[in-house]
Each structure stands twice: as C-alpha cells, then as structure tokens.
Amino acid sequence: MSSFTIKQTTVNQLPQTLLNKQDIGDYATNDSIDDKLQLNLLNYTTNRILEIPQNVKYAFANGTLTIKTGTKVYSPNGFESDGTTKKFDVKVLTEDYSYTNSFIGTYNDILVSYQNSDDTFWHDVASSSFCSGETDALAGKKSHVWYDTKNNIIYHYIGTSTEPKGTCSLPILQMENSGSNGFTRVANVFNGFGYMGSTAFALPGVKYQFADGRNSDGTFKSITKTFDKVATTQYGYNVKDPDRQPLSIHESGALIRTARYFIQNSQPVYTDSVWYKPETNETFRSNGSGVWSNSKEIIIATNIATNANFKITSFEPEIASSINTYARSDISGMTMPSGKSIHLTLGSNGTTYLAPANGWFIGNFICSKEGSWFVLEMRAKHTKSFSCAKGNNTEVCAMLPVLEGDSIILGIDSSATFTTDTTRQGFYFIYANGED
Secondary structure, eight states: OOBOOOOGGGOOOOOHHHHHOOOTHHHHHTSOHHHHHHHHHGGGBOSOEEEOOOOOOEEEETTEEEEOTTOEEEEEEEEOTTSSSEEEEEEEOSSOEEEOOOOSSEEEEEEEEEETTTTEEEEEEEGGGEEEESSOTTTTTSSEEEEETTTTEEEEEOTTOSSOOEEBOOOOEEEEEEGGGOEEEEEEEOSSEEEETTEEEEOTTOEEEEEEEEOTTSOEEEEEEEOOSOEEEEOOSOOOTTOOEEEEEETTSOEEEOSEEEEOSSOOSOSSEEEEETTTTEEEEEOTTOOEEEOOEEEEEEEEEEOTTOOEEEOOBOOTTSBOGGGHHHHHHTTSEEEEEEEOOOOOTTOEEEOSSSEEEEEEEEESSTTOEEEEEEGGGTEEEEEEOSSTTEEEEEEEEEOTTOEEEEEEOTTSOEEOOSTTOEEEEEEEGGGO
16 A cells, blocks of 8 residues: 655644744743743754645545645646646635445555546546556556546546546545445544655645755854745655665756665765765765766655656655754754753742743752752643751752743741852752743
8 A cells, every 4th residue: 555644733833923933022921831842842853844735625524535625735737837847726615515325346555636627526436547747657557547647637537448448637636445434534634745646746835845054153044934835746666575766856946866865964875866974964966977966956755766656655755854864963952951041039937939931940048947848830831849967067968950931939948047058059049041
C-alpha cells in the first residue's frame, strides 16, 4: 500500500497571530507563554515548514465520505501564454459532495480526484489505475486516470476506451476500501503535497524556511518563502527499498529529486547529493562530478520509493532537520537561570510573589536557629522547594522554577532570623536564559 503520512495534526505550524507580530515585547503582555516560547524557538530552527494550506475539507462517518464546501482543487490545463509555464485551474467547491463505495474487492489505496466535465469526484479508482508521463501506460487496458505531463492535463477513461471521457484534478484524498464494506477510513489527505502515478506535486500556500547561515550571536538565519504555484516532478526510474530518495523544494520554486541527503559537518564523498552543514547552517548540493556549491533548498521528503513501473509507492513528507542538532543545547538552555536577576525583599511568612517572566525564585540565607525552615511554594501547581537549617547559623537554600504570571507563597519560620553574609546570598528572581 502506498504511504503518505503527513497529517493536519503533525504539521509544524506557528499560530497566525504569532506570524503577524514583529516585536517580542508584544508577547510579554498580550500573548500566551506558549506563543512567546515558539517565537524564541524561531531563532533556533531552520529547514522547516511553517504553514501548510488546509485545502481539503471533508468528513467521514459510517462509510460515507463527504467532500465539503470550501475544498480547493487544482486541475492541470496546459500552459500559460508563454508556452512553458504550466497552467493549473483552481476550483473552490460551493457545495458538499457525498460518496460511498460498495465495490466487491479490496482496494487499499484509492485516490479521489475531481472530474471537471461531470462536476463530480472519481472515488472508486485504485491508485494502481493512476499513471503519469508523456505516454499513457494504461491505454486501452481498463478504466484509469492518466496525467499527460507533456501537455499538462489529466484525462480519465472508462473501460477500454482510448478516448478520454473528460479531465480531472490532482488527487485530494487517499481512501482505504475493503470489499463490500466499502470505505473503511481516510488514509491520507493531500494538503500541501501529494502524488499520482510517477508524479509528486507541491501546492501553493506552503510556507517554509531555507537555511541561510548564522547570526553573530550564533542563532540561525533563515529565508522564508511561500509557494505561489503548483510544482511537479516526475520519477522515471525504480527507487527500491531501502534506497529511498529525498525530494526538496528549491528557492526557485522547483521540486528537485536527489540520490542522498546528509546532515553532518564534514563534506560527504558522494555525488548527486544534498548536504546540510549544521556548524554553519548552510545547505550544499553536489553535481555528478562531486563539485559542491551552496544551494538554497529544503528537504520535504526523505523516503520516496517507486515500483518497477516507476509509480510512487511511498511518499512521506517530513522535515529532515526541523530543529538542528547543534541548537538543541541552546534550546534546552533557554529554561536555565541566566545572568539577569531582580533582588527581592524578604517578606514575612505567607507573603506572595508574582513571576514577572519565565525563570526561577531563589532564596539563600544564613538561618539563626537549628530546625528552622525556608519554603517556596506554588500551591496552584502543587510544587514546593523546602530547606531546613541543620544547625544554628547554618545555610538554607530553596529554588523554584516558574512561568510568567505564576504566584508563589513564601514560607518562613518566624522564630528565626535570616541574614546574608556573602554577595551570593539573598532573595532573587532570576530570569530564564530565554528571557534574557
């Protein structure tokens, strides 16, 4: 069975409100801590998809597939007036379409595409009956769909007829079907990316980042772009398991196939490959002679496979290096104490303090009385830090990590005195590194 595992739930997408903001200061007062954290992470990530258009609206229940109003389909329709730019007609559905499938037989892999001439969807054709290329590999054999890549148009045929019944869109869904049980589940939704026959495609609206070196402070530089056209690429050879191949989006908007993809600091020895160098946050591509040059591209799939007929059997979009290995220590360090702090006045037992940012409350004192206690407690989250003096005039220390807006309560033994005798002692709020 073919595989296409990108789902709406796995999309690594930032909230639109976050993308529209410019000033980090906005997040300290107006937005959630999660949004603020994601904005900080943006400086530590690269080679990643930011948004995938949700073009396909559907519902599936009790064996019935409903393709809903608002679904957007793309139909190849020859070329623009320049004779070379592929043309794709766009249709946005203004009504719902509902289907069941009661064919006797098991089709684990059915592709659903819109029929332009009949204003309906083909919903009962297995992906093995979809082909693509400059010639029709299934001509006169059976009902099928052919993407004529030479003329950029998709035809569908009934029975053994060699005359097309009409034209189709690129597929939007992949269904599983089980004999008389009909449809059993929605296997995949072709939002942003998809395939049919030997052709892989990417759709307008996909927003992504290219690696573009590092800033002076070591954070990643990236170039952000949004796909503004349909892009396709054709597989004309057998990519066998386990030698699955990567597919990338180039800054020109083209889809590019390649033999291998490497994430390492040392230059690979292979030709016809893409190499991401984490140390400098740069991407390179080698030609057939092994000459490497800087290339602005992002890997969108690392495991495309085809069968002996060159049809795609596995296409699982992914970002090979969403969070770079070399940035993980930076990211984990964002929650650790920084060098920025606020000195606090030590109050009486029961005094409350409000966290001004993500960070740590830390108290370190000399306690006059053995057995006396010093506590920092966050009751709303059932969290506390406790310290007890082991003797007279001995040190007590408690620290508690908090999120911006958290409230803590000070617990202190009022029968003892708490003093400081070194510059490192006292009561402080220390900002997390990510807030510094």
